[in-house]
Ligand code: ATP
């Protein structure tokens with residue numbers, strides 16, 4: 424992409440309403456535009472990042488055996504009356520009436536709808552386990568939308584729903600999602616710690632929130648420092664091996680980790696002060712087993728191997744991709760701007776032409792641009808006639824992991840400068856070396 428063609432509406436002034444760094448940087452770098460309280464448009468730079476986040480989530484959900492579908496944003500109130508939640512949900516639900524005076528709503532979540540789909544097609548245990556997910560906009564009329572896309576009213580959610588014959592099966596499904604979340608967040612360069620969460624009337628131990636530590640987080644959290652050293656399993660793991668999945672979950676739930684709602688002072692004191700980490704956290708994912716709550720209310724039954732009908736056992740598994748974009752910035756920025764982890768960055772490489780119009784520099788930049796694009800890299804090529812200082816500041820602000828700087832002096836010697844945005848290092852290499860090195864990276 425050539426910068427002259429790219430819609431990148433940068434802001435010079437930091438908007439006063441932005442209280443946290445991710446919100447400031449998202450507005451300054453032209454990633455999002457607020458349309459009304461808690462409702463945002465995603466502009467090209469932001470949309471590219473959001474898509475990267477969704478694709479990682481999608482790949483890891485698919486790897487874990489989940490099936491992607493797409494349910495609508497608008498749902499009928501009747502469906503929610505079946506579960507009793509139409510009355511219970513309260514003011515966070517945006518209620519709508521259509522021209523025929525039918526009551527509709529903008530979905531805040533999809534348990535009812537996915538259960539309706541399930542019961543329409545599945546009637547035997549042989550089709551289980553089944554996990555259906557979608558990535559779709561949700562609306563919750565939050566009392567206090569704030570911090571930009573971190574807590575908005577319209578937000579993107581990946582929500583998966585598992586269906587099993589019994590509780591043991593549901594636990595295995597839960598474990599697969601747990602493990603896939605470990606991989607998902609690690610691929611985004613995040614340390615997301617699974618913390619025990621409230622299970623409400625369902626009880627048991629099958630509810631975890633995945634929390635990123637950040638000073639601007641809304642929750643107070645307590646965990647063992649050993650989590651900071653733990654790494655997610657590699658991609659060659661076998662999701663069909665229930666025992667292996669349970670062992671991974673066991674490892675990641677043994678050290679202490681809880682949000683303040685679930686905090687247990689006695690257990691915390693046993694951690695030992697040198698291992699205690701008490702911090703602020705951002706919830707980026709939540710997995711939850713709710714048993715037969717919806718299947719009983721909505722009559723979702725399957726025939727078991729015993730020849731009897733059983734209400735299916737389910738869980739739901741949410742991740743907030745739009746909140747994640749902000750959370751990644753909270754975790755990775757400096758005074759100059761964003762530092763995108765590889766794999767999330769809107770472009771892999773920024774190519775800065777220091778003297779557009781200079782035939783040698785133009786030719787070298789065109790060559791580099793074509794070669795890297797040909798190698799499958801996403802390059803943002805700055806061929807505008809902006810001042811050098813402004814070009815550098817823009818590249819630093821938008822945080823592409825690698826920059827190539829080509830000016831008349833270096834090009835005369837067949838060289839360019841490579842700047843690594845993540846560690847700040849700079850090296851001068853020949854044009855061909857630059858192409859080879861970055862094509863392979
Ligand atoms: P919170 O406690 O932050 O309100 P929640 O418990 O209501 O979250 P869930 O219903 O579990 O959230 O939703 C799943 C995921 O959707 C959350 O982990 C979060 O990443 C995201 N999410 C929830 N509410 C919002 C919001 N208002 N804005 C952006 N993302 C959100």
Ligand code: MG
Nearest residue numbers: 515563565574
């Ligand atoms: Mg909420």
